[in-house]
Amino acid sequence: xxxxxxxxxxxxxxxxPFFMLGACKIGFNKITSTNFFSQNKMSNHYPFQLPQLPYxxxxxxxxxxxxxxxxxxxxxxxxxxxxxxxxIANTELATKTLEEIIKISASDKTKxxxxxxxxxxxxxxxxWHSIMPNGGGKPSTDLLKKIELDFGSYENFIAxxxxxxxxxxxxxxxxxxxxxxxxxxxxxxxxxxPLTTNAKPLLTIDVWxxxxxxxxxxxxxxxxxxxxxxxxxxxxxxxxxxx
Ligand code: FE
Numbered sequence: 001x002x003x004x005x006x007x008x009x010x011x012x013x014x015x016x017p018f019f020m021l022g023a024c025k026i027g028f029n030k031i032t033s034t035n036f037f038s039q040n041k042m043s044n045h046y047p048f049q050l051p052q053l054p055y056x057x058x059x060x061x062x063x064x065x066x067x068x069x070x071x072x073x074x075x076x077x078x079x080x081x082x083x084x085x086x087x088i089a090n091t092e093l094a095t096k097t098l099e100e101i102i103k104i105s106a107s108d109k110t111k112x113x114x115x116x117x118x119x120x121x122x123x124x125x126x127x128w129h130s131i132m133p134n135g136g137g138k139p140s141t142d143l144l145k146k147i148e149l150d151f152g153s154y155e156n157f158i159a160x161x162x163x164x165x166x167x168x169x170x171x172x173x174x175x176x177x178x179x180x181x182x183x184x185x186x187x188x189x190x191x192x193x194p195l196t197t198n199a200k201p202l203l204t205i206d207v208w209x210x211x212x213x214x215x216x217x218x219x220x221x222x223x224x225x226x227x228x229x230x231x232x233x234x235x236x237x238x239x240x241x242x243x
Contacts, residue, residue, distance in 0.1 A: 046094040047085045050078050051125050059133040063230045068214045076210050077124045084117040098122055099195060106196040119191040123173060123204065127211075130203040132233040139234035143241050150183040158228060160185050165224045171208040176237060177201050203237040
């Protein structure tokens with residue numbers, strides 16, 4: 001028995017580096033606005049599954065608590081996935097990618113529920129990558145220069161981003177996008193997403209109350225400050241900018 005356990009331990013030890021290599025490979029994949037489903041080996045067809053978070057559920061604490069993640073990711077994001085699957089089962093949309101479903105349903109008034117759930121699946125996946133543990137600070141040189149060029153200064157960018165996120169009335173999103181080679185800040189209501197426009201999203205902040213209420217109650221500006229100072233994932237924005 002002891003010999004068996006010893007052999008099993010040696011076998012496990014030999015395999016460990018391969019598992020670690022696999023995990024690193026997934027972790028370092030370039031995840032961008034247009035390919036994060038395929039790059040992360042996430043299913044991009046029906047039946048959709050809740051994509052893995054790129055960090056542990058408690059990794060954003062104390063800024064975003066594990067409790068918020070349990071609800072926001074585990075309940076809200078999951079609900080959009082479940083609803084979407086129920087709505088497109090046995091329809092022609094079941095063979096389409098998420099991005100295709102969003103574009104088709106956006107222009108069809110009979111498919112509003114499908115659009116809302118599909119876009120929220122996409123927006124939330126994009127949001128989880130827009131933040132990271134030990135995020136915040138300024139972007140890398142290329143992107144910083146472009147921000148200074150298009151907004152006048154980094155400080156102007158911050159002021160405009162904060163204003164958009166704070167003044168989005170009710171539920172929605174604020175985005176940094178690239179449109180006609182110019183960086184812009186836009187805000188969208190409810191499930192609306194830049195994916196249905198010519199603007200390419202670089203990063204987003206979710207300003208639905210479910211994103212911040214457990215940690216910040218009604219103080220949306222504090223959540224926005226925390227996002228910018230401690231959570232924003234400039235690497236993700238930069239990868240989207242370069243691709
Ligand atoms: Fe949300």
